[in-house]
Amino acid sequence: MNASSRIPGFYKLDPDSRFRKIVEVSGLPAEHLHAMRHTDAGMASIADRMIENAIGTIAIPLGVAANFLIDGRDHLVPMATEEPSVVAAASNAALVARERGGFHTSSMAPVMIAQVQVLDVADPQAARLRLLEARDELLALANAQDPLLVELGGGARDIEVRLVESADFRAVVLHLQVDVRDAMGANAVNTMAEALAPRIAAIARGRSLLRILSNKADLRLVRVRAVFDADKLGGEAVVEGIVEAYRFAAADPYRAATHNKGIMNGISAVVLATGNDTRAIEAGAHCHACRDGRYTSLSHFEKDADGHLVGSLELPLALGLVGGATRTHPTAQAAVKLLGVRSANQLAEITAAVGLAQNMAALRALATEGIQRGHMSLHARNVAVAAGAAEHEVAALAARLAADGHVRQDRAQQLLAELRAGA
Known part of the structure; x- marks a missing residue:
């Protein structure tokens, strides 16, 4: 420079x-x-x-996943991702799920948590009770900050007070629980938390410091399940292999990290396409994966009485249809229109279904041909372009790379030279 x-x-x-x-x-x-x-x-x-x-x-490439039947309705799902095979894998898994009714979802109310931290409290146990006694006053003060949200059926619903302690730290922390309706909710809950902080500090007889939302949105869980037909998957051995692969992820955090990354390949692609906050969703999901003190699989796979694979997934998804990039970015607006969703909860349910589909597809590949064969055949096109192939040469070079089994740029350049020499 x-x-x-x-x-x-x-x-x-x-x-x-x-x-x-x-x-x-x-x-x-x-x-x-x-x-x-x-x-x-x-x-x-x-x-x-x-x-x-x-x-x-x-x-970022924007693709559309097909074949999704979710709660009895068909959806074309926009997915923004740079990773090859993600959109194809989700679409293929959704096709298998259609055979036995598609995906079925449920979700909690769109409740977000704002935290107000109070330090230097002499009597934290009593302070906790004083704050709980002031519940109605605090909720009224919070709702006064956003009358439109209240008019739309949302608003502050309840409080919780926690004592957070470590070897060198002690704080009284009030959780304000707010129904944010069709918003992600960060702005609404942060505004309420800042307005409440002085009164909370006065009641607790301490000093307020942080007052901000939590991305651990465990009051905003989304659940999805699906049955994947055993014959469509490739038979009993494939089902058993997928279940064993899941058990590995459930038992071992080293496997679980990549297993859950596969889930987020699908989820984050929909989140990004609709203009939502990928970092908040990723943080909330991985935090949920260690909610019992050990990092583990977000999803669950088992075999039903008929021998079919049953997949299920539960995680927090704080998505919005109003505010942020969802309302300012034209591509995000178009993506929401394509989905045809009517609420933030429905958007979250569809997004979770894509995560489950993506996860199943990855486990199926791992339990059969291995992840690289399908992934690298698609990745070969990127390598071909990077090696300098012209548009009319990409398909032929990618096919040769995939067949060769060495999807590398140096090998692509060699094969490209051979293709051109033989032309």
Whole structure:
């Protein structure tokens, strides 16, 4: 870099001016950074409103998973992901599930938790009871912060008070439970928590510090189950293999981490496509996976009395249809319209179904041909492009790479040279 990264007034510039400034400061040729620029003026304006110091956008492939029958309704599911095989795997698993009724879901009310931390409390046990005695007062004060949410049927519902202690730390922590309706809810609960903090501190006779939502949204659980036909899966041995693979993940956190990542391959793709917060969802899911003190599988697989595979999944999914990128990003808006959802809960239920489908597909691959065969055959197209293949050469080169079994860029370049020599 040729100059200091300290750029006074950088945030005041428009995206085009910011781009020119980073070219100047970085010392790189403009063509090396051109891919970072926006190509659409309208999208550049939206990006500039969504985040700070925007200079452009990055496009993630957006696919559509087919075959999903969820609670008796068909859905085409938009999925934004850079990983090959995810959309195909989810679609194939959904096709197997259709044979025996598709996916069945349920969910809790969309309740989020705001935490208010109080320190320097002399009598924490008594403070806990004083706060519980003030429940009605605190709920009324919280609801006064968002009358529209209350009018829509939501609002603060209850409180819980916890004493959080460690060797060098002690705090009284009040949980405000808020029904946020069709929002993810962060803004609503944070506003309420900040308004309540002084009164909570006064009642507890301490000093309030943090007042913010928790992404451990365990009052907002979503559940999904499906029966996967044994014959469609490949027979009894495949069912047994999937169940054994699940048992490995349930017993071993090293396997569970990758097992749950497979679930999130599907879930995060839908979350991103609909403009929701992937980091919040990932954090909540993995926290839920260790709720009993040991990290384990989020899903469960077993064999029913008829020998078919039964899969189930339960996890927190704090998704919204109002606010945030869901309402500002045109692609997210289109994705929500394609899904045809009527509530945030329905969006969460569909998303969980995709997670279960993705998980089953990965376990099926692991229990049969191995994960690499299907994954690498799709990945071969990316490697072919990276090796310099022209559009009309990609399919042939990818096929040769997959057949060769060495899906690497150096091998792709060798095969590409051979293809061109023989043309």
